[in-house]
Amino acid sequence: MNKPIDHAEASSEFIAASDHIEFHDRRLWDLRTKRDRATAAIPEWEELRTLASQIKEHTLTHLADYLEQFERQAQANGATVHWARDAAEHNQIVHDIMAARGAKSLVKSKSMLTDECEMRPFLEQRGIEVIETDLGERIQQLDDEPPSHIVVPAVHKLRTDVAEVFARTLGTDPNNSDVHYLAESQRRTTRPSFLSADAGMTGANFAIAETGAVVVCTNEGNADLSVHLPRLYIASIGIEKIIPRTEHLGVFVRMLSRSALGSPITQMTSHFRVPRPGTEMHIVLVDNGRADRLAMADFWYSLKCIRCGACMNTCPVYRRSGGLSYGATYSGPIGAIIDPTYNLRKYSTLPFASTLNGSCTNVCPVRINIHDQLYKWRQVIAERNALPFVKKQAMKMGGKLLASPRLYRIAVEAAGAGVEYLPRIMMYSRANAWGKQREVPAAPAMTFRQWWLKNRGKP
């Protein structure tokens, strides 16, 4: 449980499947390109980012007051509000609500929070059937894998993989990997669950303090089906999802899907405020480490995140390693700065899964300084002596080398000469990760210093 994730090793399996990684890289870059086109069409885009950041910072610095306001409003609307310190309390509350009403089946839309809480196995072990109704999340549930991306959970799978999973679990034709056939098969097999489920569940993209409304953004219509058919609706909400007023939705909804997929809005942007007559609405407000993160001077900004996934789509490391290699609910750049707050030892390699190019920060709709935080986490991890031995020794050597011009010159000249004559085994062995998937460029005939001395003058 507490064993450190080896991100580089975990990604090697994904990298080895070359058609998968090639497609993964291309698909996510396509989302990034669509995002660029969508944001360029909004003249006030940068102003919206600043507003979104300020609204979130204001709310987070007044979080307790806004949650109390939200609770009052939700109760006035006829909803029941529950508070959960951690994942265990959240899961118990959901189970208790269902058990008290004899509810045995739950249809749910995608919620990273319930993945974070590992709610599904908890309920299943207690005899409750849980059906994920988002197509990507359903694929992952049936394949017994966590989602690899917070917006497109099965983005690491090809259609042939989905055909195999559905043939095994839904009884579809294993040789038919037509995407329309696969999606239709999931629609056909999920629909009876919507009609008969005892309870429905959603997460929340936003919760409005002023009105007590729970806002859920989906494209598939599955959240609305999960809420409008059963007689019991449960919404699980992380405490950082609160925003003060309805008018602030204008800012965030304009940005969310443009950042995520490049579309101006999700097909369905739903606002659930009052349970329909004869039904119940329960809201579970979950902390699970968020208040502790709020107290971290350098890292509380990550709580502004609206889970659009833009930082993942743009990240060269994420695109070429796949979300599962992070070994955590949240992957990519945002995961690499959130996960260490849950377990520093387990996730100590994740802040190193970045080139620090800063693209994540530039695409973030709420201006989280992601690459600064990655760098700060590296400092924290180095100070706590949590660096792997090889990296520590290499850094020590590098530090000595770079501190001494004489040593540096000798090393550079020797390396240039060395690469030419080294046997391949030394560059392309397991011990040297650099040599995987790439060739060393030809060493120039002379070093820059040698060229300068020859062409530009005196030493």
Place this chain on the structure above:
Amino acid sequence: MNTREEMLARMRRSQPAPVALPELPAFAQGGGAAAAGFDAFCEALQRMGGKIAPAPAGGDADAAVRALFPDAKVICSATPEVRGTRTLDPTQSPAALDDVDVGVVRAAFGVAETGSVLLTETELQVEALGFLAQHLVVLLDPAKVVATLHDAYRDPAFAQARYAILMTGPSATADIEGVLIHGAQGIRSLTLLPRAA
């Protein structure tokens, strides 16, 4: 201390120095694009997979819906302008709408920026109609289009309705290899029928 009080106390201990709430600029306060064009709305809706039907000839919306879906067995309408084949009964279980081929509803207003229409329980009568029906026809008064989402969120429905949805085209998914499919879990198509209220 119970869980609620403990959580709130912990948040109050953790909260960084207060940051002020920004005033929303003019573009978010009704000072945005002046002309809220119906044409712009139609273009945006089509980009999101919605269809635009011609305004019904002679103003007969019921005939227009039947002409759009000649093979439909069950047409269930939430607006008196269209009779359909079955009367919507809000006292029935919403699951009874499982066999509806075409649902019909009049939208409160449209949003030009995104091509969205606003529907609440007032328009839908039975919320599930907008999701269980295979296809949805939405009547919209071309004069009732606001420019941006900022304008949309100034509508009192978001504080007063039980449920409000900005619906933008049919349900969709691109979860397998990015292949776009209309008709994920909800409606397979959304057709807009322009008609003055």
